[in-house]
Amino acid sequence: MSDILEYKCPCCGGAIEFNSKLQKMKCPYCDTEFDMETVKEFNEAAASQQADDMTWENASGTDWKENETDKMSVYVCQSCGGEIVADESTGASSCPFCGNPVVISGKFSGDLRPDFIIPFKLDKKAAKEGLNKHLHGKILLPKVFKKENHIDEIKGVYVPFWLFDTDATADIRYHATRTRFWSDDEYDYTETSHYSVFRAGNIGFDQIPVDGSSKIDNDLTESLEPYVISEAVDFQTPYLAGYVADKYDVSAEESVERANQRVRRAAEDAFRSTVNGYDTVTPEDSHIQLHGGKTHYALFPVWLLSTTWKGNHYLFGMNGQTGKFVGNLPVDKSIFTKWLLGLTAGFSVAAYVIAWLVHTL
Amino acid sequence: MKKQSFAVMLAAALSVGSLFPAALTVQAETDDNYEFLPRVYDAADLLTDEEESQLLDRLDSLSEEYDFDVAVATVQSTDGVAMNKFTDTFYDDNYYGLGDDYDGILFMVSIGDREWHITTHGYGMTVFNQDGLDYLKEKVQPELKDEDFAGAFNEFADQCEMFLEQAATEEPYDASTLPKEPFSLMWIPISIAIGFVLALLCTMGMRAQLKSVRSQESAVDYVRSGSMDVTRSNDIFLYNTVTRTAKPKDDTSDTGGSDSSHGGTGGSF
Numbered sequence: 194m195s196d197i198l199e200y201k202c203p204c205c206g207g208a209i210e211f212n213s214k215l216q217k218m219k220c221p222y223c224d225t226e227f228d229m230e231t232v233k234e235f236n237e238a239a240a241s242q243q244a245d246d247m248t249w250e251n252a253s254g255t256d257w258k259e260n261e262t263d264k265m266s267v268y269v270c271q272s273c274g275g276e277i278v279a280d281e282s283t284g285a286s287s288c289p290f291c292g293n294p295v296v297i298s299g300k301f302s303g304d305l306r307p308d309f310i311i312p313f314k315l316d317k318k319a320a321k322e323g324l325n326k327h328l329h330g331k332i333l334l335p336k337v338f339k340k341e342n343h344i345d346e347i348k349g350v351y352v353p354f355w356l357f358d359t360d361a362t363a364d365i366r367y368h369a370t371r372t373r374f375w376s377d378d379e380y381d382y383t384e385t386s387h388y389s390v391f392r393a394g395n396i397g398f399d400q401i402p403v404d405g406s407s408k409i410d411n412d413l414t415e416s417l418e419p420y421v422i423s424e425a426v427d428f429q430t431p432y433l434a435g436y437v438a439d440k441y442d443v444s445a446e447e448s449v450e451r452a453n454q455r456v457r458r459a460a461e462d463a464f465r466s467t468v469n470g471y472d473t474v475t476p477e478d479s480h481i482q483l484h485g486g487k488t489h490y491a492l493f494p495v496w497l498l499s500t501t502w503k504g505n506h507y508l509f510g511m512n513g514q515t516g517k518f519v520g521n522l523p524v525d526k527s528i529f530t531k532w533l534l535g536l537t538a539g540f541s542v543a544a545y546v547i548a549w550l551v552h553t554l
Numbered sequence: 555m556k557k558q559s560f561a562v563m564l565a566a567a568l569s570v571g572s573l574f575p576a577a578l579t580v581q582a583e584t585d586d587n588y589e590f591l592p593r594v595y596d597a598a599d600l601l602t603d604e605e606e607s608q609l610l611d612r613l614d615s616l617s618e619e620y621d622f623d624v625a626v627a628t629v630q631s632t633d634g635v636a637m638n639k640f641t642d643t644f645y646d647d648n649y650y651g652l653g654d655d656y657d658g659i660l661f662m663v664s665i666g667d668r669e670w671h672i673t674t675h676g677y678g679m680t681v682f683n684q685d686g687l688d689y690l691k692e693k694v695q696p697e698l699k700d701e702d703f704a705g706a707f708n709e710f711a712d713q714c715e716m717f718l719e720q721a722a723t724e725e726p727y728d729a730s731t732l733p734k735e736p737f738s739l740m741w742i743p744i745s746i747a748i749g750f751v752l753a754l755l756c757t758m759g760m761r762a763q764l765k766s767v768r769s770q771e772s773a774v775d776y777v778r779s780g781s782m783d784v785t786r787s788n789d790i791f792l793y794n795t796v797t798r799t800a801k802p803k804d805d806t807s808d809t810g811g812s813d814s815s816h817g818g819t820g821g822s823f
Contacts, residue, residue, distance in 0.1 A: 411769065413767050536749070
């Protein structure tokens, strides 16, 4: 016999009662009726779900070797406060995030040493081609965006990422429905059957990246995914020659929340693929426990171009490994209005002619 | 109306009179001892006296001009008789129609049933073929729905005059010769609205091209291959709901005549 004393309604979660008139369980809050066995089975299944446990070990990272950072300087942007690192031979003159001048603030010191780096695979020429392709065929784009001299300012930046590895146990409840239609002479009928679907199991994740720079929005770095992480190599300072590196200013601990969100969603999506035979499946409740969650620090290659247009700042990025190019572009309102009015006129005349032909013929 | 012997008239009055007894005694006119219904017979009292007398003058002069009975009648109820059958019987039993073939058309409204029917007989079936009846139906139906009965009956009179005039040329109206509604000016704003919506969809599509930054909510790309296994799987049926919606009813029932000697159309309002 079950030791659950108070049963919850599978529909709304309220305390459900036995209705002696119906000889069924009926929820006093949402009025849904259930068989006794259904409520019992649902409550037992729900009670066996374990609470969330989503903790990670601290970022590994390593300390810098002696003299390794001697030839590296830190540059600070006076405008946006961005801090970038470049070796002496490369130097840096303008900020890759906002385009304003940077000044040297001193020798590089402190911070963690990256575990991995994915070296740049695509050069500046490829980045410029990528940008031109990105701008091509965009009718509403302001003309000024296609000026060559500006495109020249695209910069190669190693962006700091935290990589999260973990095994997870997931226990997820989905609400699923199946719908059936039929008709008789007078009515059309729709029958919707509701189910609670429980799935539990194990799933492992390798190197989920979360951007460790506050200067680049997570949206932009996530849009540049995926990176081929198998091509990552152990970090060595010579890889930085010719490029600049962004210093991480969002810690691994602060990035955990984003990693957890993505693990939860991925588990819900992955286990949903095992829920078959329904018309709709919606996750209702998920419990995730992580085991052996580890964090690594890595640098990923990104070509960045910063543009200011009519007082707004636009940042474009190209994945320096795969060539994927992203960046929201502004709409030129006058071009938009011209197209809207022109197309309205064209379609209106066409609609009028069609209506007239249908009427007359 | 065709003059009939009183005995025949009386028999008719008795047979149909049971359906609407008040009408015959109150509304009938006397003509040389024979009782005939006037061309406007408003037992359901849907018209004012003024509307009734104007309509009667109109129908009388129209009927005399073309030697063709154009009449209107209203009743409270058909007492359960199908509207087309009721109208046809009413026409026959009250000796509507002129000439040897009882040529004529009768527009009947039963207010209690909210139904109407137009029946044709003799030459009427030539003047108003099926295309013509469909056209007539479209003309009177909107006014009936608005309960503008005087409007519907006057529209009926106008249309009958037009049809009779055309039929006098030996070529009654059919689908190809019936006058078309003038192309409505409403199509200008409607076309502009359609054009604007289509243009907006196109330009919004162009706008969407400019957005390429989207967050990745899931880490599903980083699932270690072969790492997933399902340890528990159970599906519990909770409950089901059934909703039903009434199928739209066809309001064109009871069209056509009840037998081959009548043509007709009708509907509800």
